[in-house]
Amino acid sequence: MELDWELRELQTLEGHKDRVWSVAWNPATGVAGIPPMFASCSGDKTVRVWEQTPSSSSWDCKAVLDETHTRTVRSCAWSPSGKLLATASFDATTGIWENVGDDFECVSTLEGHENEVKSVSWNASGSLLATCGRDKSVWIWEVLPGKEFECASVLQGHTQDVKMVMWHPTMDILFSCSYDNSVKVWAEDGDDDWHCVQTLNEANNGHSSTVWALSFNGSGDKMVTCSDDLTMKIWGTDLKKMMSEDGYAPWSHLCTLSGYHDRTVFSVHWSRKGLIVTGAADDAIRLFVESKDGSVDEPSYKMILRKEKAHDMDVNSVQWGPGETRLLASASDDGTIKIWELQPVA
Amino acid sequence: MVSGLINANPVVYEKKERRVRSAPANVDEYAVEPIDQLEIFDHLRDIKDPEHPYSLEELKVISEDAIEVDDSNSYVRITFTPTVEHCSMATIIGLCLRVKLMRSLPSRYKVDIRIAPGSHATEAAVNKQLNDKERVAAALENPNLVEMVDECLAPTYGFSN
DSSP: OOOOEEEEEEEEEOOOSSOEEEEEEOTTSSSTTOOOEEEEEETTSOEEEEEEOTTTOOEEEEEEEOSSOSSOEEEEEEOTTSSEEEEEETTSEEEEEEEETTEEEEEEEEEOOSSOEEEEEEOTTSSEEEEEETTSOEEEEEEETTTEEEEEEEEOOOSSOEEEEEEOSSSSOEEEEETTSOEEEEEEOSSSOEEEEEEEOGGGTOOSSOEEEEEEOTTSSEEEEEETTSOEEEEEOOHHHHHSTTOOOOOEEEEEEOSSOSSOEEEEEEOTTSEEEEEETTSOEEEEEEESOOOSSSOEEEEEEEETTSSSSOEEEEEEOSTTOOEEEEEETTSOEEEEEEEEOO | OOTTOSSSSOOOOOOOOOOOOOOOSSOOTTSOOOOOHHHHHHHHTTOBOTTSSSBTTTTTSSOGGGEEEEGGGTEEEEEEOOSSTTOTTHHHHHHHHHHHHHHHSOTTOEEEEEEOTTSOTTHHHHHHHHTOHHHHHHHTTOHHHHHHHHHHHGGGGTSOO
């Protein structure tokens, strides 16, 4: 049965004094009666933590994490347990914050990148952290007892600015995307050595301009990437082979979604229910879903919703809420964050 | 100090006469006045070249014709022409244009900035950098760069010249 959907705006959150670059939901919230919580970070050098107040359902700022980063905070990520928050900043450091009671304390600062750090990601078990930045490198950090972090590897391979790093949702395989138009896949060889095992670039149906973001589907056998070339691309792999002794199976291009965006696509996120959301420089939010209409083997995707003027300026980040919720958070150059709920049209 | 300049002897052109923008006969003060080519040119013409005491207009780095505006869609594209093919100042000039428009235009505007096709050795690389807002944001947190940009923009605010 075909349903029509709408995005209903629940609340606009103000507080940041500059563009909001990124939002990250705490994965340990929004379930079992724990109110949903997320963090946002901004050009105003701060991170804000927001939580839904159960009695009023309104979203309120619970904490402002300032006086640590001296430049833009570009992205943030919660550990799988939801206890630690990592923040990547243009000041060349990555902050690690611990949720202590109602407050957040900076418990560690990771130094090593030469300049702007642009993205940070935790692996599925929370034992590894990855960072990347303008110095073209990707760093893997081991999380040691006592909130100590040790650099396990510095990965060189990208020829430009690395925009985003993201771990596979179940396996210790790392993905990075870059201003050099490529996505690189990194895996460990068993001797604690990390190598680039695959490069997805224009030569194998990849992007023709900066790749800004990527996201995995719920089962981890598909990945979506978005780019300055105005397209999204869907990639697939053989998960069984990947989980076998090989530990790795190559990713191949499944399809390209073009003609939907007319300015840069900055953010993409795949929900557990199979909905792909994008945020773009045309101020709009779009939703895509796999279409069963295709008569051929390869999957096809269709746009099911376009929210024009979702924000007054560029949409930098879109993230689905944790668990089975239909909540969506979006962050924009207009300095606001919006909370949306996806609803079927009656 | 002439020896260090990238283009020591640029050709300097005459400034265009300033047209007075004519007010319509029936002035409706609530009418939305669309932003046009000339208005945008007026924001940019007095930007000082990073290495010469001349304006971008005098060096023909920008001209009115190189400005495309679509006010109903809140879109502007600026095409500028560096004075020499290997001008390493091209990114600074582009940054000045972007900053000036960021400060002058309503925030609804989308701005693309590019080098005139064929006028620069590393055209694609410069264009990509100027239109990557993350790199622009990072550059504008660099005090040295901001100082350079502000110096070039000073004449456009009528502080000197």
